[in-house]
Amino acid sequence: MAGAGVIDEYVGDLARRLRGPAHVKADLLAEARDSLDDAADSYRDTGLSTEDAERRAVGEFGPLAVVAPGYQAELAAAHAATMLRTVMLLIPLTYVLWELNRMFWIGPWTAFDQGPTPSWYVFVSQGNGYVPWIITGIAGASLAAGRLLSRRGVSGSTLSRLGGLVAAGCVGLGIAFNLSVVIGTAALDAPRLLMPAPVLLAGVWFYVVFIRVGVLARRCLVLSAV
Amino acid sequence: MKSDALRGHLDALLLATLDDGELHGYAIIEALQRRSGGALDLPTGTVYPALRRLERAGHVASEWSTVAGRKRRTYRLTGAGRRALSDERAAWREFTTAIEGVLGGGPWPEQA
Numbered sequence: 001m002a003g004a005g006v007i008d009e010y011v012g013d014l015a016r017r018l019r020g021p022a023h024v025k026a027d028l029l030a031e032a033r034d035s036l037d038d039a040a041d042s043y044r045d046t047g048l049s050t051e052d053a054e055r056r057a058v059g060e061f062g063p064l065a066v067v068a069p070g071y072q073a074e075l076a077a078a079h080a081a082t083m084l085r086t087v088m089l090l091i092p093l094t095y096v097l098w099e100l101n102r103m104f105w106i107g108p109w110t111a112f113d114q115g116p117t118p119s120w121y122v123f124v125s126q127g128n129g130y131v132p133w134i135i136t137g138i139a140g141a142s143l144a145a146g147r148l149l150s151r152r153g154v155s156g157s158t159l160s161r162l163g164g165l166v167a168a169g170c171v172g173l174g175i176a177f178n179l180s181v182v183i184g185t186a187a188l189d190a191p192r193l194l195m196p197a198p199v200l201l202a203g204v205w206f207y208v209v210f211i212r213v214g215v216l217a218r219r220c221l222v223l224s225a226v
Numbered sequence: 227m228k229s230d231a232l233r234g235h236l237d238a239l240l241l242a243t244l245d246d247g248e249l250h251g252y253a254i255i256e257a258l259q260r261r262s263g264g265a266l267d268l269p270t271g272t273v274y275p276a277l278r279r280l281e282r283a284g285h286v287a288s289e290w291s292t293v294a295g296r297k298r299r300t301y302r303l304t305g306a307g308r309r310a311l312s313d314e315r316a317a318w319r320e321f322t323t324a325i326e327g328v329l330g331g332g333p334w335p336e337q338a
Contacts, residue, residue, distance in 0.1 A: 027299075028274065028275075028278070030297075030299075031251055031274055031298075031299050032271065032274060034250075034251070034252070034296065034297070034298055034299075035251050035252045035255070035270060035271075035274065038252040039252065039270070060269070060270050061269060061270050061271040062269025062270065062271040062272060063269070066269055066271070066272065067269060067271035067272060067275075070271075070272055070274075070275030070276070071274070071275050073275065073279075074275050074278040074279065074282070077282060081282075146282075147282070147283060147284055150279065150282045150283035150284075151283040151284070151285070151306075151310070153237075156275075156279065156282070
């Protein structure tokens, strides 16, 4: 095994330049470290000193300016894929939990007292029920599209940017429909919004999830621009 | 051979090194250098992100394993990777046949 020194410094510099999911970064760096150690070992076997062997191994690995962008692109892509999987599972799960909560504490929705339900309200309330499943479909389709685009040579940075934009669009869609229902309900029958605390908390949690996804989407754009 | 000339073919070259079985990253680099007679002059640090890109595309799969007493990430071709390699080889043969037909016959005869 090669000793500490030149390789340690190189891997440390590479680590400081890279940003992204910690476990993926650690995995990439461990592999880079193994490769440098293998190369240094083979040069030491030819009679080079440890320091010269490590310098040669690092030289062959390539300047950080050449090597780091490829690693960063993979970190950005890994972050985007994890985010899309999170969106695909967490948003419908959050919606189902809210619906179960509502059915337990409130029961089935009743008709408005002041007459027939306006068609626009039917549209936004039914749409609000479909949105989580539409978002799940979009996230799943985006993951599949990411694999196809990867086969066509699209870079990890570009995929990360696309993933971030898709997730941001999903957040916007979800919040737009949810707010429409809340505002519409307030206009038609405001007391109906005074729900039991567990249902209100589940509603707040829905927004926490959307905001979290928004933060992850922004991070996609940041990581792809490092 | 300079890295710029290689970049467009790197994915196919990596797939070809895995055609005989799974290899860890450094062994892939050694195989590339050995099979090219040392002509492939590529920063080895660019190979690992390329392998991850191929994994992202579903052309290779990888896992950590212990090789010669050291933990290493080893890569193997998937079914999609084998099909991609086959397509790359067919495209390369077509390309080299066409170029050979133009460049490989020596100077063109002077026209009368």
